[in-house]
Amino acid sequence: MEGNTGNQSVKEVAVVTGGNRGIGLEICRQLASNGVTVILTARDEKRGAEAVSILGTLGLSNVLFHQLDVSDPSSAVRLADFIKEKFGKLDILVNNAAIAGTTSEIGNPETFRQEVAGMELKERVDRIRKHMTEPYKQAEECLRTNYHGTKAVTKALLPLLRFSSHGRIVNISSRYGLLRFFRGEELKQELSNIDNLSEERLDELSELFLKDFKDGQVERRGWPTEGGFIAYKVSKALMNAYSRILAKEHPSLCINCVHPGFVQTDMSFQVGDLTVEEGARGALMMALAPKGGMTGGFLNRTEVAPFV
Numbered sequence: 001m002e003g004n005t006g007n008q009s010v011k012e013v014a015v016v017t018g019g020n021r022g023i024g025l026e027i028c029r030q031l032a033s034n035g036v037t038v039i040l041t042a043r044d045e046k047r048g049a050e051a052v053s054i055l056g057t058l059g060l061s062n063v064l065f066h067q068l069d070v071s072d073p074s075s076a077v078r079l080a081d082f083i084k085e086k087f088g089k090l091d092i093l094v095n096n097a098a099i100a101g102t103t104s105e106i107g108n109p110e111t112f113r114q115e116v117a118g119m120e121l122k123e124r125v126d127r128i129r130k131h132m133t134e135p136y137k138q139a140e141e142c143l144r145t146n147y148h149g150t151k152a153v154t155k156a157l158l159p160l161l162r163f164s165s166h167g168r169i170v171n172i173s174s175r176y177g178l179l180r181f182f183r184g185e186e187l188k189q190e191l192s193n194i195d196n197l198s199e200e201r202l203d204e205l206s207e208l209f210l211k212d213f214k215d216g217q218v219e220r221r222g223w224p225t226e227g228g229f230i231a232y233k234v235s236k237a238l239m240n241a242y243s244r245i246l247a248k249e250h251p252s253l254c255i256n257c258v259h260p261g262f263v264q265t266d267m268s269f270q271v272g273d274l275t276v277e278e279g280a281r282g283a284l285m286m287a288l289a290p291k292g293g294m295t296g297g298f299l300n301r302t303e304v305a306p307f308v
């Protein structure tokens, strides 16, 4: 993976958020294996450094660490300064970091794995739900991380992506962010109609959701209540809409969302169907797609799919 800038042959540079474990770590591994210089970021310095050293033991010396807490905009600015100084540009941004917005009483994942062994996917997800609650504090943190955090990191790094001859943003989304989960037709319509949406309106919707959540009004307004993970679904739907707005505003970049599938990570209490390698496949497809490819789109694993 090399690009030409004048006479210099310059390696491609990627940032992955939440790169210390799960799908993020695997995306780092696969990008680095493809010759990309990877800036693995994590909110915790120790966990990040450990992840870089794990990749080092696999022979991947082209991975470096930088601290990034996506919910702290100042840390995104520090990351941008670092990249500007060291590389002068960024080719690939993978917005992967996210939280589920829930609390769970599942203490030992191994015991839980045994509890759900042999169950169908829906049953396993229902069992996760049975063990969890969705307090306001977690809902607020979920919006701050998954939606506002993705935006803050993107904004800080956009100027550097524009210095690349082929800038790409891959937003790791979820099937749960699809608009089919919204009960209210009005909200669904508003979020589908990208030509009339603005980032300011998305911020307003984020505030409105949290107010409704606090006031016990989520059902009445038509937020996606069925099946739980309410704040998570809203956060990913807002992130998807932001991704589409951004793709329209920056036609020279490729900006897409990817649902990785139900993957064996801590977020799924390790009971997903897919290995992290399988889950990272769509993200890698988009991250390494040649210039002129899809933008403003959604991948369900590796297949193009609608946002509804």
Ligand SMILES: NC(=O)c1ccc[n+]([C@@H]2O[C@H](COP(=O)([O-])OP(=O)(O)OC[C@H]3O[C@@H](n4cnc5c(N)ncnc54)[C@H](OP(=O)(O)O)[C@@H]3O)[C@@H](O)[C@H]2O)c1
Pocket: 017, 018, 019, 020, 021, 022, 023, 024, 042, 043, 044, 047, 068, 069, 070, 071, 095, 096, 097, 098, 099, 145, 149, 172, 173, 174, 175, 259, 260, 261, 262, 263, 264, 265, 266, 267, 268, 272
């Ligand atoms: N697993 C699935 O089945 C599934 C399905 C659909 C979508 N996804 C999406 O796939 C992505 C990766 O999920 P995963 O399953 O790999 O989750 P995971 O194992 O829980 O890992 C989440 C990663 O995000 C990081 N993170 C959380 N908050 C952060 C913050 N404020 N700043 C920086 N990093 C932060 C975590 O860091 P710490 O280690 O410091 O907590 C961790 O590295 C997410 O966007 C998720 O929504 C996953």
